[in-house]
Amino acid sequence: MGKIFYSLKSVGPFLKKQKPSSVYLVTSKPLAKKLRWAIREIGIERQNIILIPNGEIAKEWEQLEKLLTTFRDLNVDRGSVVIALGGGTVGDLTGFTASIYLRGIRYIQIPTTLLAQVDSAHGGKTGIDFCGYKNQIGSTYDPIAVVLDPRFLKSLEKKQIVDGLGEILKAGLIKDPSILSLLAKERVDTLVQSKRLPTIIRKTIHVKNWYTGKDQKEKGIRQVLNFGHTIGHALELTRHLSHGRAVIAGMLEELRITESMEYTNPSVRQNLMKLLHSLGITVDSSLRFNKKVLRSDKKIFGRMLNLPVVEREGKSRIIRVPVESL
Amino acid sequence: MGKIFYSLKSVGPFLKKQKPSSVYLVTSKPLAKKLRWAIREIGIERQNIILIPNGEIAKEWEQLEKLLTTFRDLNVDRGSVVIALGGGTVGDLTGFTASIYLRGIRYIQIPTTLLAQVDSAHGGKTGIDFCGYKNQIGSTYDPIAVVLDPRFLKSLEKKQIVDGLGEILKAGLIKDPSILSLLAKERVDTLVQSKRLPTIIRKTIHVKNWYTGKDQKEKGIRQVLNFGHTIGHALELTRHLSHGRAVIAGMLEELRITESMEYTNPSVRQNLMKLLHSLGITVDSSLRFNKKVLRSDKKIFGRMLNLPVVEREGKSRIIRVPVESL
Numbered sequence: 178m179g180k181i182f183y184s185l186k187s188v189g190p191f192l193k194k195q196k197p198s199s200v201y202l203v204t205s206k207p208l209a210k211k212l213r214w215a216i217r218e219i220g221i222e223r224q225n226i227i228l229i230p231n232g233e234i235a236k237e238w239e240q241l242e243k244l245l246t247t248f249r250d251l252n253v254d255r256g257s258v259v260i261a262l263g264g265g266t267v268g269d270l271t272g273f274t275a276s277i278y279l280r281g282i283r284y285i286q287i288p289t290t291l292l293a294q295v296d297s298a299h300g301g302k303t304g305i306d307f308c309g310y311k312n313q314i315g316s317t318y319d320p321i322a323v324v325l326d327p328r329f330l331k332s333l334e335k336k337q338i339v340d341g342l343g344e345i346l347k348a349g350l351i352k353d354p355s356i357l358s359l360l361a362k363e364r365v366d367t368l369v370q371s372k373r374l375p376t377i378i379r380k381t382i383h384v385k386n387w388y389t390g391k392d393q394k395e396k397g398i399r400q401v402l403n404f405g406h407t408i409g410h411a412l413e414l415t416r417h418l419s420h421g422r423a424v425i426a427g428m429l430e431e432l433r434i435t436e437s438m439e440y441t442n443p444s445v446r447q448n449l450m451k452l453l454h455s456l457g458i459t460v461d462s463s464l465r466f467n468k469k470v471l472r473s474d475k476k477i478f479g480r481m482l483n484l485p486v487v488e489r490e491g492k493s494r495i496i497r498v499p500v501e502s503l
Numbered sequence: 504m505g506k507i508f509y510s511l512k513s514v515g516p517f518l519k520k521q522k523p524s525s526v527y528l529v530t531s532k533p534l535a536k537k538l539r540w541a542i543r544e545i546g547i548e549r550q551n552i553i554l555i556p557n558g559e560i561a562k563e564w565e566q567l568e569k570l571l572t573t574f575r576d577l578n579v580d581r582g583s584v585v586i587a588l589g590g591g592t593v594g595d596l597t598g599f600t601a602s603i604y605l606r607g608i609r610y611i612q613i614p615t616t617l618l619a620q621v622d623s624a625h626g627g628k629t630g631i632d633f634c635g636y637k638n639q640i641g642s643t644y645d646p647i648a649v650v651l652d653p654r655f656l657k658s659l660e661k662k663q664i665v666d667g668l669g670e671i672l673k674a675g676l677i678k679d680p681s682i683l684s685l686l687a688k689e690r691v692d693t694l695v696q697s698k699r700l701p702t703i704i705r706k707t708i709h710v711k712n713w714y715t716g717k718d719q720k721e722k723g724i725r726q727v728l729n730f731g732h733t734i735g736h737a738l739e740l741t742r743h744l745s746h747g748r749a750v751i752a753g754m755l756e757e758l759r760i761t762e763s764m765e766y767t768n769p770s771v772r773q774n775l776m777k778l779l780h781s782l783g784i785t786v787d788s789s790l791r792f793n794k795k796v797l798r799s800d801k802k803i804f805g806r807m808l809n810l811p812v813v814e815r816e817g818k819s820r821i822i823r824v825p826v827e828s829l
Contacts, residue, residue, distance in 0.1 A: 238568065249634045277603065280630060280641040304606060308575045315606040316642060 178301075178386065179285075180322045183375070188219045188260075188285070188324055195283065195321070198256030203244070203271040204263050205231040208289065212262065215326070219260065219287075227251075235266045236305040238314075244274045258283045258321070264290040264337075265297035269315070272303035276318035286320040289329040291341025291369075292420065295348075295381040298323045300389040311410075325378065330369045336419050338365055339458060343405070343424030345377060348384035350428065350449070351401050351485065351493040356380050357452060365457045397483075401493050404485035405431055425453065426460055432487065440486045440496065448490070504627075504712065505611075506648045509701070511544045514586075514611070514650055518546075521609065521647070524582030529570070529597040530589050531557040534615065538588065541652070545586065545613075553577075561592045562631040564640075570600045584609045584647070590616040590663075591623035595641070598629035602644035612646040615655040617667025617695075618746065621674075621707040624649045626715040637736075651704065656695045662745050664691055665784060669731070669750030671703060674710035676754065676775070677727050680816040682706050683778060691783045723809075727819050730811035731757055751779065752786055758813065766812045766822065774816070 182191065192200060202221045206228050209216065216226065227247055229235045253259070261271035261284060268286050275284035288298035304315025342365065349356030359373050359380075368374060388399045409427025412418050418426065429449065435441040453460060482500050487493045508517065518526060528547045532554050535542065542552065553573055555561045579585070587597035587610060594612050601610035614624035630641025668691065675682030685699050685706075694700060714725045735753025738744050744752065755775065761767040779786060808826050813819045 242564065245633060245640060249636070249639065273603075277599075277640050277642055279639065280628065280643055302606065307571060310575070313575065313605065314571060314603050316603055317606055 178390075179320045181382070182322060182324045183326070185215055185218045185287070185324060185326045185328075188287070188322075191322055192220075192258065192285075195258055196256075197258040197283070198254055199225070199252075200258050200260065201225050201227055201248075201251065201253065202260040202262055203227045203229060204261075204267060205229055205235065207231050208263050208267070211332075212289065212329075215262065215287075215329070219262075221260070229267065229270060233266055233306070235270050236311075238305065238307060240270060241274060241305050241314075244270060245278060248274065248278050253278065253282065255279055255282060258285065260285045260287060261320075262287045262289065263293075264288065265293045268293055268298055269304050269312070272301075272318060272320065273305055273315055276303055276316040281318060283321045285322045285324065287324045287326070290337050291330055291333060291378075292337065292344060294325045294330070295341050295378055296344040296385065298325075299382055299385050311414075327375060330374070333369060335365060336421070338368055338421075339425075340419060340421035342368075342456070342458070343409075343421040343428075344385075345381045346449070346452070347402075347404055347424065347428065348381040350445070350487050350490060351404050352384040352387065352491055353380055354490040356384075357448075357490060361452060361455060363456060397495065400483050400495050401485045403483075404428060404487060404493065407431065407482070407484065422460070425458065429460060431484070435484070435486045435496075438498075440488060442489045445487055445489060504715075505646045507708070508648060508650045509652070511541055511613070511650060511652045511654075514545045514613070514648075517648055518584065518611075521584055522582075523584040523609070524580055525551070525577075526584050526586065527551050527553055527574075527577065527579065528586040528588055529553045529555060530587075530593060531555055531561065533557050534589050534593070537658075538615065538655075541588065541613075541655070545588075547586070555593065555596060559592055559632070561596050562637075564631065564633060566596060567600060567631055567640075570596060571604060574600065574604050579604065579608065581605050581608060584611065586611045586613060587646075588613045588615065589619075590614065591619045594619055594624055595630050595638070598627075598644060598646065599631055599641055602629055602642040607644060609647045611648045611650065613650045613652070616663050617656055617659060617704075618663065618670060620651045620656070621667050621704055622670040622711065624651075625708055625711050637740075653701060656700070659695060661691060662747070664694055664747075665751075666745055666747035668694075668782070668784070669735075669747040669754075670711075671707045672775070672778070673728075673730055673750065673754060674707040676771070676813050676816060677730050677811065677819040678710045678713065678817055679706055682710075683774075683816060687778060687781060689782060723821065726809050726821050727811045729809075730754060730813060730819065733757065733808070733810065748786070751784065755786060757810070761810070761812045761822075764824075766814060768815045771813055771815060 209226060209228060229240060259275050261268045268288060272284060275282050286298040288294045301317045301319040303318055304312035307313035356377060359377050363371055388402050393399050405424045405428030408430045409424040412426055413423035432441055432446040436443055436446060480500050481497055483495050484498050485493060486496050535552060535554060555566060585601050587594045594614060598610060601608050612624040614620045627643045627645040629644055630638035633639035682703060685703050689697055714728050731750045731754030734756045735750040738752050739749035758767055758772040762769055806826050807823055809821050810824055811819055812822050
């Protein structure tokens with residue numbers, strides 16, 4: 178696992194110690210403009226900036242080929258360091274490209290969204306889409322550093338805050354209920370100004386890194402991180418929900434199912450609904466999942482499903498159930 | 504590191520224990536025909552065979568996209584196992600594809616050439632060519648098993664034996680001189696019939712696996728495996744030599760250079776030339792390397808070069824020299 182820094186000011190001195198043969202920064206065109214101050218602070222010259230498309234289109238196969246070609250044209254070598262500045266899509270494409278170029282060169286994640294800061298930038302998962310399937314192609318490849326600067330969060334839209342909140346709520350539910358207590362004092366609209374946010378972010382990362390640590394990976398406990406995502410992904414695809422709303426609806430729906438199987442205390446779902454209300458997040462209660470979509474989800478082994486179960490806040494495990502039983 | 508088996512008969516029982524959701528075998532069209540007996544022995548049905556082009560063309564970018572699409576079309580999933588049956592190119596493309604499909608699925612290497620049996624199937628290096636550069640894109644991803652069956656070697660051409668011999672000689676020179684003693688009793692033309700060949704192969708693999716083990720990887724000692732390859736690759740590209748002849752010429756040339764730097768005992772090169780003569784391998788003594796080509800070699804950090812040095816048979820290390828000093 179790479180280092181975690183909590184300010185852009187750490188990047189310069191850290192890079193110096195790495196003695197790179199060259200440093201390139203990958204970002205999207207709108208971000209390069211909006212985050213000129215950050216690029217200056219990191220110390221990257223204009224000619225060392227590589228631009229990729231904005232949004233999910235950056236994760237298409239053609240973009241992978243294009244970025245690899247750019248690396249080749251710029252003579253990126255084994256001594257080079259590549260920096261990903263942006264949200265999850267920038268990090269996913271850049272991380273994956275870095276992981277396979279010359280069988281892997283060093284890279285740094287500088288996530289600029291709440292979702293990327295608490296989730297996608299950690300754990301080393303990289304990936305692109307393929308044949309219409311999300312993250313069909315990818316690798317597990319750790320960055321040498323993840324840099325979380327709170328200044329990036331100030332200008333986020335509400336949708337982007339909710340995207341991050343999905344993962345933050347998940348971390349609270351599966352492992353660390355103190356995250357839920359901290360959130361109980363917040364509202365979505367004012368979260369980025371809250372002095373509690375840095376603590377919430379650190380605690381959430383701590384949960385994710387605990388699960389992605391070596392032991393948990395081998396024992397398969399890591400799959401608990403999929404809580405809310407099995408059904409969430411299905412909803413994201415079929416209902417075109419944002420990631421955050423899909424995960425939140427997915428968690429509620431998975432809780433409802435495991436509640437009916439008597440694995441989950443009914444209070445968990447009730448408390449979650451109360452918390453969502455106090456945060457100011459409304460959830461469409463008509464969201465139900467479609468079994469057929471599940472079959473195309475890559476987390477399914479044959480017809481058995483590894484389903485994360487939250488028994489009560491902070492206590493979770495994996496059960497193995499046939500898809501049919503849902 | 505995966506398991507090593509020395510007979511195809513082990514594949515069936517091993518596969519059974521893996522409980523795969525599906526098994527696919529990747530090979531080239533001519534090999535599928537020639538090795539029908541082997542495919543039957545492994546127990547793969549016709550509809551589970553995936554054909555890729557023969558030779559280095561299999562390592563082109565388009566072939567990667569094609570194989571990934573085939574995996575997707577066949578619904579290869581996280582529970583599937585993919586088998587690579589063939590030489591280095593089949594293993595490289597299949598291994599790389601397996602390493603990035605769904606962020607990595609299980610695969611088995613069944614190398615059918617001497618070079619692949621002693622070298623490319625071990626150590627987990629996978630890769631494809633890009634923009635005209637060899638192995639520019641790839642990963643380090645271990646197969647769950649490598650299966651070495653001596654029957655594959657019976658029908659190899661002399662060129663293919665020499666390809667493997669390059670790596671076998673290298674293993675003897677950098678770490679295990681007993682390999683050289685065993686080879687002293689052989690001739691290229693009769694090597695595949697020799698009862699000493701299985702021992703020679705095992706010893707060579709042992710050397711490679713020692714170097715690719717975790718400790719050696721971290722300390723950078725692994726780079727000794729590049730002995731003969733820095734100049735060898737350059738010769739392969741510019742003089743269109745086969746891999747085996749290029750590595751052999753590369754080793755002789757690198758020995759000549761480190762001899763002049765007084766790192767290497769002159770007896771090493773003399774003994775190697777005697778051994779090549781007794782094996783029946785002639786080397787064009789006019790082969791000299793071209794500095795310019797070195798600059799495009801991916802093993803170069805800036806202008807310093809990590810050069811493996813054989814001090815005497817079985818004793819080697821890495822020195823760091825400026826490219827200019829060569």
